[in-house]
Amino acid sequence: MNTPLILITNDDGYAATGIQALTRAVAPLGDIFVVAPDGARSGAACAITATTPVSFREIHHPAYPDSVRLFACSGTPVDCVKLAWDNILPRTPDLLLSGINHGDNASVSVHYSGTMGAVFEGCMKEIPSIGISLYLHRGQRYEEYPVSEDTLNAVASLCRRVIEQGLPQDVCLNINLPTAHVFRGWQVCRQARGRWSAEWASASNPHGLNAFWLTGHFTDLEPDAQDTDFSALRAGYASIVPVTIDMTAFEAMNQINELLRAR
Amino acid sequence: MNTPLILITNDDGYAATGIQALTRAVAPLGDIFVVAPDGARSGAACAITATTPVSFREIHHPAYPDSVRLFACSGTPVDCVKLAWDNILPRTPDLLLSGINHGDNASVSVHYSGTMGAVFEGCMKEIPSIGISLYLHRGQRYEEYPVSEDTLNAVASLCRRVIEQGLPQDVCLNINLPTAHVFRGWQVCRQARGRWSAEWASASNPHGLNAFWLTGHFTDLEPDAQDTDFSALRAGYASIVPVTIDMTAFEAMNQINELLRAR
Numbered sequence: 001m002n003t004p005l006i007l008i009t010n011d012d013g014y015a016a017t018g019i020q021a022l023t024r025a026v027a028p029l030g031d032i033f034v035v036a037p038d039g040a041r042s043g044a045a046c047a048i049t050a051t052t053p054v055s056f057r058e059i060h061h062p063a064y065p066d067s068v069r070l071f072a073c074s075g076t077p078v079d080c081v082k083l084a085w086d087n088i089l090p091r092t093p094d095l096l097l098s099g100i101n102h103g104d105n106a107s108v109s110v111h112y113s114g115t116m117g118a119v120f121e122g123c124m125k126e127i128p129s130i131g132i133s134l135y136l137h138r139g140q141r142y143e144e145y146p147v148s149e150d151t152l153n154a155v156a157s158l159c160r161r162v163i164e165q166g167l168p169q170d171v172c173l174n175i176n177l178p179t180a181h182v183f184r185g186w187q188v189c190r191q192a193r194g195r196w197s198a199e200w201a202s203a204s205n206p207h208g209l210n211a212f213w214l215t216g217h218f219t220d221l222e223p224d225a226q227d228t229d230f231s232a233l234r235a236g237y238a239s240i241v242p243v244t245i246d247m248t249a250f251e252a253m254n255q256i257n258e259l260l261r262a263r
Numbered sequence: 264m265n266t267p268l269i270l271i272t273n274d275d276g277y278a279a280t281g282i283q284a285l286t287r288a289v290a291p292l293g294d295i296f297v298v299a300p301d302g303a304r305s306g307a308a309c310a311i312t313a314t315t316p317v318s319f320r321e322i323h324h325p326a327y328p329d330s331v332r333l334f335a336c337s338g339t340p341v342d343c344v345k346l347a348w349d350n351i352l353p354r355t356p357d358l359l360l361s362g363i364n365h366g367d368n369a370s371v372s373v374h375y376s377g378t379m380g381a382v383f384e385g386c387m388k389e390i391p392s393i394g395i396s397l398y399l400h401r402g403q404r405y406e407e408y409p410v411s412e413d414t415l416n417a418v419a420s421l422c423r424r425v426i427e428q429g430l431p432q433d434v435c436l437n438i439n440l441p442t443a444h445v446f447r448g449w450q451v452c453r454q455a456r457g458r459w460s461a462e463w464a465s466a467s468n469p470h471g472l473n474a475f476w477l478t479g480h481f482t483d484l485e486p487d488a489q490d491t492d493f494s495a496l497r498a499g500y501a502s503i504v505p506v507t508i509d510m511t512a513f514e515a516m517n518q519i520n521e522l523l524r525a526r
Contacts, residue, residue, distance in 0.1 A: 042314070044310050045310045046374040047306055050305045050477055051303060053466035053474040053475055055473055055475070057472070057473065079477070082463070082477070087475065111309040111380075111508065112310070112341070117374075120374055124458060124459075158523070161523075173519070188519045188520050191509050200345070205316070210320060210350070211317065212317055212350065213316050214317065241511055243512055244510060246453070246454050247374075247454060247504075248504055249431070249505040249507035252430075252434045256436070256505050259425070260449050260451070262424050
């Protein structure tokens, strides 16, 4: 068996603290290729670059172990995975990791997340794929509340098991980590129902435009649930939501067929 | 009861033929607000604009009925929905439509689609939301193979029923239309398993960069299935996939718990 090959990306760019910590934590597990955006791509979701070419270059950075191959890419997180797959990696990867994102991607934020966009792309390519994000409260910075060594060890241990055993077809993992020093444990849970509101702040400008900055307030619509990603995080656990790339709402099919039969 | 309010957006921009045809087709159903990107946003997925302000302005365009309010937005399709919701619409919309996209969004393309990104956003805001795309073969242009009047009538009829009856919680619709002149009917189906490959074409450039254009070849991994969006389209039907914004892979939870118990 070859040494395991691990592809790592993110949406905060290769210079972010989170991807560097993740890379160092899993470096002992195999050959590591980091193919990450050259800057911030927060909120990129599964976006692809359709109207301009995308470029990449191999670079060196002191925060990465010497054994790691590091590539900076001008595109989105999904572009990074697609470029790595077709043009960079020497063989099929045994694991794709995306993160550690500076901020959570729990509940419906999974849809906006560039971190998770890369994970969905890996899953579509049948690579066992895991997105990892850090649950920070508003105003907290990763550098002040980094992922603890104890938690990074638990992540590396989980990665080792996923390399050995794989993941179910069309399923990837959305992991959110707490900031606690001591790792309390994993909870496998479902995506909480949630909603963003009050999402725009007026941007004063000299041109008289209707211009706005995206912001917003998140509401957990199931604050009393015990089985969601947010309930796990509130209790101090690391949440694991198994996520499917088959978005079909099978249980709604009958109702839609009835709707079609209505006059 | 108020006149129904319909919000329309897309990812090809307000000047695209598809959104104009859709707007004219549903204009008799209610008050119409079009809030669409000011240019192409293909492949935008659920991307949001996180690092710059987003602006919008009301405009007039001869392809839209006089009764329609039309707004051009500098952001992504999801930004359009968020801006409309917070800053443009006079009341809660009864229906969100996105499209008609120039090209299909069947199978896993649902993940990259800016058309469907806007639909997921509407669904998160509990608006009954429908994405509509046209299944074109490679090299075909919408203007040469437009959606037929017969098909547009069927779309408008479906929209009327969704306004009256709503959609299940957290479920939206991903519709793909064939180009046939005569509308053969709807098929409620699931998302086909599929894969994009050979996704990059080298971009010659004077700077010696590793630069590539995104392209690719799509493979339907279930060519013999009878219940997928692509099987419906191949048979000449319009496909309706009910899509859930809850991406939890419930059936994989036990397996992930077993993985965690492994050493």
